[in-house]
């Protein structure tokens with residue numbers, strides 16, 4: 001007895017074969033008619049017609065078919081080479097850092113994944129660290145917003161005119177349907193993370209500007225030269241009032257985290273700090289502590305070697321983001337104070353103005369090749385300072401009262417920080433730094449001395465060094481020696497101050513006498529001419 005189901009299968013097969021057979025027969029007869037037609041068209045129809053037909057119909061269909069078979073797309077990020085690549089915005093420069101950033105990102109991923117076994121280690125460009133990356137052919141999987149993506153390092157052979165070279169690519173493979181997510185979100189995310197990794201792995205730098213370029217010079221000119229920045233100071237070792245220190249740290253934190261706030265309010269992402277106080281109170285040390293805290297580079301601007309405002313702007317443009325731009329002793333760098341005063345005064349206005357001054361005003365307020373106050377103001381908060389984000393500008397000075405108010409007004413120099421003489425809290429930090437002690441019964445005696453005499457942290461630090469050497473590092477003998485040293489230093493300071501005061505008084509007296517004598521002589525001369533004053 002025939003199985004009904006088996007019978008159905010056999011029947012269906014028979015039907016299918018007979019239909020398939022008839023389909024082939026039909027196609028065969030159709031082809032018999034079409035083939036001569038196609039060959040006729042192929043022979044006589046213009047090529048362009050064929051190409052159009054192919055592009056319009058066949059290619060699209062072929063691509064659709066391909067998408068069903070292989071629904072994955074790839075993006076290559078190639079290692080920068082000497083060749084110029086093109087994007088829709090024009091040539092992509094070899095300074096493009098995408099490859100480095102993606103490589104750094106993948107290194108991190110590869111180290112996290114146990115399956116990634118074929119890795120490669122290279123010496124980091126800065127410092128003595130190693131950069132681990134994936135070896136050619138090794139896959140690294142990643143998941144972004146629940147979407148799986150695969151990376152692999154590929155070496156490709158590239159023919160460029162006569163030149164043939166091997167270039168390395170990082171190839172990202174993803175599902176076609178995720179193309180928008182990959183291009184708009186994932187790849188920028190990879191770049192961002194990679195940049196952060198590179199940034200945290202790098203050695204920080206201390207840049208100094210070179211003398212402005214002579215227009216006739218032909219050698220390759222670099223505006224900034226640098227050395228590795230390796231200053232050990234941190235906010236922990238910086239001696240100052242604790243509350244004040246906390247206020248500065250909070251301010252720096254707020255600056256660093258508030259990118260969106262700056263963007264929303266339309267302010268350039270920068271912050272200015274004015275550090276003022278007597279020599280040796282730790283202004284330069286504070287800059288180092290800030291750089292270490294924020295992990296920023298330092299650009300130390302030497303204004304006296306900058307020829308023009310244009311050069312100053314160029315310098316700023318060449319600074320990188322996440323940096324501190326410092327102008328030390330700004331009152332000594334340039335005569336910035338007189339500049340504004342002269343601009344406000346019209347010739348002949350002020351009683352003290354001389355004819356020579358007026359001539360100079362009309363001729364040219366300043367020699368042409370100098371940086372002016374307005375140039376500096378522009379440098380700090382003009383349009384140029386908005387060229388790209390995250391910059392801190394620091395001015396240091398011993399004489400805040402000498403500076404033009406415009407230069408240090410709030411908004412330009414957002415925070416004014418007075419670095420003052422060594423108080424007890426600052427001393428505690430120094431004692432911890434030099435003697436590694438937090439408390440001691442002799443601290444009270446030191447506190448008394450510091451209340452009476454104005455000693456800078458630099459003075460106290462020096463005394464601590466002497467005390468440490470003489471006291472073999474033992475706290476009690478060291479502190480006893482320190483107290484003697486501080487007393488000596490205080491006496492020296494008082495003596496020096498008294499001498500300076502006496503000298504200033506003597507000079508003032510001599511000056512007054514000379515003026516009186518000159519006036520008397522002038523009077524006598526006029527009397528002799530019959531014109532008593």
Ligand SMILES: Nc1ncnc2c1ncn2[C@@H]1O[C@H](COP(=O)(O)OP(=O)(O)OP(=O)(O)O)[C@@H](O)[C@H]1O
Pocket residue numbers: 237238239240277278279280281282283284285286397398419457458459461
């Ligand atoms: N607040 C401080 N905390 C820790 N060390 C300090 C402090 N102030 C000064 N020192 C010590 O004194 C030395 C000189 O300090 P620094 O150069 O920072 O002073 P400054 O205020 O910049 O002086 P100047 O006005 O002359 O440039 C530093 O190398 C450091 O060892």
Ligand SMILES: [Mg+2]
Pocket residue numbers: 283284285328396
């Ligand atoms: Mg200094």
